[in-house]
Amino acid sequence: MRRTIDWADGAIVIIDQTALPAEFRLLELRTVGELVDAIKRLAVRGAPALGAAGALGVALAARLGGDVRADAELIAHARPTAVNLAWGVGRALAKLDEGEDAVLAEALAVLDEDERLNKTASAHAAEVVLAECPRRPLRLLSHCNAGRLATVGWGSALGVVWHLHERGLVEEVLVDETRPLLQGARLTAWELAQAGVPYRVQPDGAAAAAMARGLVDCVLVGADRIAANGDVANKIGTYGLAIAARHHGVPFVVVAPSSTVDGKLADGAEIVIEERDARELTEYAGVPVTPPDARVFNPAFDVTPHSLVTAVVTEHGRLTP
Ligand code: MRU
Numbered sequence: 001m002r003r004t005i006d007w008a009d010g011a012i013v014i015i016d017q018t019a020l021p022a023e024f025r026l027l028e029l030r031t032v033g034e035l036v037d038a039i040k041r042l043a044v045r046g047a048p049a050l051g052a053a054g055a056l057g058v059a060l061a062a063r064l065g066g067d068v069r070a071d072a073e074l075i076a077h078a079r080p081t082a083v084n085l086a087w088g089v090g091r092a093l094a095k096l097d098e099g100e101d102a103v104l105a106e107a108l109a110v111l112d113e114d115e116r117l118n119k120t121a122s123a124h125a126a127e128v129v130l131a132e133c134p135r136r137p138l139r140l141l142s143h144c145n146a147g148r149l150a151t152v153g154w155g156s157a158l159g160v161v162w163h164l165h166e167r168g169l170v171e172e173v174l175v176d177e178t179r180p181l182l183q184g185a186r187l188t189a190w191e192l193a194q195a196g197v198p199y200r201v202q203p204d205g206a207a208a209a210a211m212a213r214g215l216v217d218c219v220l221v222g223a224d225r226i227a228a229n230g231d232v233a234n235k236i237g238t239y240g241l242a243i244a245a246r247h248h249g250v251p252f253v254v255v256a257p258s259s260t261v262d263g264k265l266a267d268g269a270e271i272v273i274e275e276r277d278a279r280e281l282t283e284y285a286g287v288p289v290t291p292p293d294a295r296v297f298n299p300a301f302d303v304t305p306h307s308l309v310t311a312v313v314t315e316h317g318r319l320t321p
Contacts, residue, residue: 001148001153002015003111003115003152003153004044004046004049004052004148004149004150004151004152004153005044005049005052005053005056005111005152006111006152007056007059007104007107007108007111008028010030010063011028011029011030011060012028012029012035012053012056012057012060013026013027013028013029014026014027014029014038014043014044014053015027015044015149016043017042017043017044017045017149017183017187018041018042018043020149020186020187020190021186021187021189021190027043029060030060031060031064032057032060032061032064032071032074032075035053035056035057035060035075035078036057036074036075036078038053039053039075039078039079039085040078040079042181042183045145045149045150045183046082046145046146046149046150046151046222047082047083047084047085047150047222047223047224047225047256047259047260048084048114048118048150048151048152048156048256048257048259048260049149049150049151049152050079050082050084050085050088051082051084051085051087051088051110051114051259052088052107052110052111052114052152053075053085053088054075054076054084054085054086054087054088054089054090054091054092055088055089055091055092055106055107055110055111056088056092056107056110056111057071057072057075057088057089057092058071058072058075058088058089058092058093058096058103058107059092059100059103059104059106059107061075062092062096062099062100062103062104063100063104068093068096069093069096072089072092072093075089076089076090079274080272080273080274081224081225081233081271081272081273081274081300081301082224082225082260083224083225083259083260083261083262084224084257084259084260087259088107088110088259091106091107091110092106092107092110094106111152114151114152114153114257114259115151115152115153115154117257117258117259117314117315118151118152118153118154118155118156118159118257118315119154119159120315121156121159121255121256121257121313121314121315122154122155122156122157122158122159122160122162122163122255122313123159123163124313124314124315124317124318125157125159125160125220125253125255125311125313126160126163126164128253128310128311128313128318129160129164129218129220129251129253130164130169132218132251132253132310132311133217133218133251135217136169137168137169137170137171138164138169138170138171138217138218139171139172139173139174139215139216139217140160140161140164140170140172140173140174140216140217140218140219140220141173141174141176141207141210141211141216141218141219141220141241141250142157142158142161142173142174142175142176142184142188142220142221143176143178143184143204143207143219143221143234143235143237143238143241144176144178144183144184144188144221144222144234144235144237144238145158145178145183145184145187145188145191146158146159146188146220146221146222146255147159147187147188147191148191149187149191150187150222151257155191156222156223156255156256156257157220157221157222157253157254157255158188158191158192158220159255160220160253160255161173161192161195161197161220162195165195165196165197170197170198171198172197172198172199172200173188173192173197173198173199173200174199174200174202174207174210174215174216175188175189175192175199175200175201175202176202176203176204176207176237176241177201177202177203177204178204178235178237179203179204179236179237180280180281180298181280183235184201185201189201204237207237207240207241207244208240208241208244208247208248211244211245211247211248211250212248216245216248216250217250217251218250218251218252218253219241219242219245219250219251219252219253220253220255221234221235221238221241221252221253221254221255222234222254222255222256222260223254223255223256223260223312224260224301225260225262225265225271226254226256226260226261226262226312226319227262227265227266227267227268227270227271228261228262228263228264228265228266228267228321229266229267229268229306229321230306230309230312230319230320230321231267231268231269231271231303231304231305231306232254232268232303232304232306232309232312233268233271233273233301233302233303233304234254234301234302234304235300235301235302236299236300236301236302237302238301238302238304239302239303239304239308240302242304242308242309243308245308246308251310251311252304252308252309252310253309253310253311253313254304254309254311254312254313255313255314256312256313256314257314257315258314258315258316260314261314261319268303268304268305268306269303271301271303273299273300273301273302273303274299274300274301275298275299275300276298276299276300277298278294278295278296278298280298281294281296281298282294282296306321
């Protein structure tokens with residue numbers, strides 16, 4: 001299975017996530033500008049994959065010469081919410097004094113670790129799900145994409161599905177389409193189809209109704225930043241899901257590598273939430289869907305308070321605030 005992001009012949013190679021599911025294509029990023037643009041356009045996205053992009057970006061900058069520290073700043077600030085991006089930049093930048101080969105070696109270590117740690121985190125989370133949810137087989141609800149494509153490989157929340165599916169324990173995954181950019185409908189559904197896991201795509205607005213009808217045993221999501229008290233930033237709509245899950249007594253489990261934990265933040269109120277271009281809402285596939293002068297509120301993420309979270313699970317197991 002190809003990695004979502006990798007290094008080959010002096011370039012960063014990514015699976016272009018703007019083209020899926022219609023087309024599987026690779027992009028070669030040969031300059032820092034190309035990388036920053038790919039991050040902003042979500043050609044590479046998902047917190048752990050952004051950590052890898054940050055680390056490889058510094059390796060690319062070191063190889064190209066120039067002001068590596070200024071380039072690192074640009075990369076780290078390409079998107080604000082996922083802490084992994086600045087974390088990955090910092091990991092690679094710490095090796096700069098040892099030379100470009102050391103920087104690249106560190107970046108490649110970040111990639112290797114990412115696959116391994118997500119596999120471990122999701123194995124721990126699978127045990128949490130089995131302990132919290134008595135029904136077999138399980139009906140799981142997924143939001144956004146926290147699968148292979150959001151990481152270097154394997155996945156976090158969707159990684160739990162892979163572990164449970166291997167054991168024949170998954171009846172179906174309800175996939176929130178995840179407006180406005182459809183990471184669920186386009187990417188999560190594509191990954192589940194590839195893996196042969198039964199799934200149904202639903203509009204985000206159907207999630208609470210699915211819980212009310214008793215169709216959901218557990219909500220499984222990833223995270224972009226987790227504060228010290230356990231508050232979780234994740235794709236917009238996650239907070240509403242957590243409220244609905246609490247109302248219906250459905251466990252709500254967050255899975256992430258520890259690089260997503262930002263222990264410097266006391267709580268989620270301090271997390272910077274990215275606001276994205278109005279055209280993501282005023283247009284659909286290039287066609288206007290609002291009056292021309294419509295004003296827009298388009299936050300890419302929200303914060304779920306820890307009181308609504310059943311468990312936050314990393315490679316170290318279940319975290320306590
Ligand atoms: O805007 P995106 O697509 O980068 O948002 C991604 C998410 O919100 C994911 O759920 C999160 O990064 C966890 S991915 C393992």
